[in-house]
Amino acid sequence: MAEFEINIGERIRKLRNDRGMTLQDVANLTGYSKALISQIENNVVMPPITTLAKIANVLNVKMTYFFEEEINYKDYYIVKKSERQFVFREGAKHGYLYEELAHIKNIDLFETFVVTIKPGDQHKKLFSHEGYEFMYILDGKIRLYLNNDVLELEEGDSIAFNSKIPHYAESIINGPSKILSVRMKKIDIQKLRANK
Numbered sequence: 483m484a485e486f487e488i489n490i491g492e493r494i495r496k497l498r499n500d501r502g503m504t505l506q507d508v509a510n511l512t513g514y515s516k517a518l519i520s521q522i523e524n525n526v527v528m529p530p531i532t533t534l535a536k537i538a539n540v541l542n543v544k545m546t547y548f549f550e551e552e553i554n555y556k557d558y559y560i561v562k563k564s565e566r567q568f569v570f571r572e573g574a575k576h577g578y579l580y581e582e583l584a585h586i587k588n589i590d591l592f593e594t595f596v597v598t599i600k601p602g603d604q605h606k607k608l609f610s611h612e613g614y615e616f617m618y619i620l621d622g623k624i625r626l627y628l629n630n631d632v633l634e635l636e637e638g639d640s641i642a643f644n645s646k647i648p649h650y651a652e653s654i655i656n657g658p659s660k661i662l663s664v665r666m667k668k669i670d671i672q673k674l675r676a677n678k
Contacts, residue, residue, distance in 0.1 A: 490534070490548045491525040497541045498523075511540040559584045566596070572609055573597070576650065580663075592666045599624055599659050602652025609648065613667040616642045617651075622659025626651045 498508055505523075509516040514533065521527040522537070529537065531545075538545040566581040574580065579598040599622075608627055617626075623636040627650045628643060634654065635641060643649070645665065653659035 488549055489525065490529070491523045493548055494519075494537060494541070495523040497543065501541060503541075508537065508540055512536045559586060569595075571595070572611060576607060576609070578651075583662075592664055595663045595665075596620065597661050597663045599651050599653045599661065601654070601657070606650050606652070608650045611645045613645045613665055614642065615645045615649075615666070616640065616664040618662040620660040620662055622653055622655045622657070624651045624659050624661065625654045 498505070505516045505519050508514075508519050512519070512533075513536070518527065519537075522529050522533075534548065535545050538547065561582070561584040566583070569580050569582045571578070571580045577600045581596045581598075583594040583596060585592070585594060602625065606627060608629070617635070618640040619635050619637050621637055623634065626633045626635060626641065627648075629647050629649075633641070651661075
């Protein structure tokens with residue numbers, strides 16, 4: 483597991499500046515010296531828990547704030563409608579068209595697609611894969627085969643299911659139907675624990 487570096491001093495300085503406070507303000511409100519607050523901000527002194535608790539209180543944050551992983555506020559991804567790309571997935575063999583939607587880079591726990599489903603043919607082949615699937619019917623009406631169950635879903639309906647259940651979907655209108663599909667991979671808890 484990658485090392486996680488905590489820079490408490492830098493976080494205190496940033497919060498103090500964001501709140502328009504001086505070193506003296508924090509010193510006055512905590513009862514500690516200005517020199518000590520400066521040393522903490524410059525990582526010369528690692529504050530004991532009681533000191534950190536007082537500083538957190540003055541800066542109006544929970545003490546856990548100083549130990550949380552930093553959030554990257556630019557960590558988002560957009561795919562414009564005109565930039566959607568068709569990708570190959572197992573269902574493509576059965577006539578489904580997959581347009582990939584935005585996803586978090588380097589995170590493969592889930593995939594999101596707009597899937598175009600054509601009207602069914604005589605050779606319905608159920609297929610399965612690891613993980614879980616969520617479907618939201620965007621347009622049209624589909625017949626979803628889940629093992630021995632046959633379900634009809636129309637625009638606005640949604641369903642979630644274990645993807646290991648053999649499944650197949652077909653459009654039951656005069657033309658294709660569209661669904662929002664979110665596929666979530668099954669998480670191997672044992673593997674996660676081993677990587678810690």
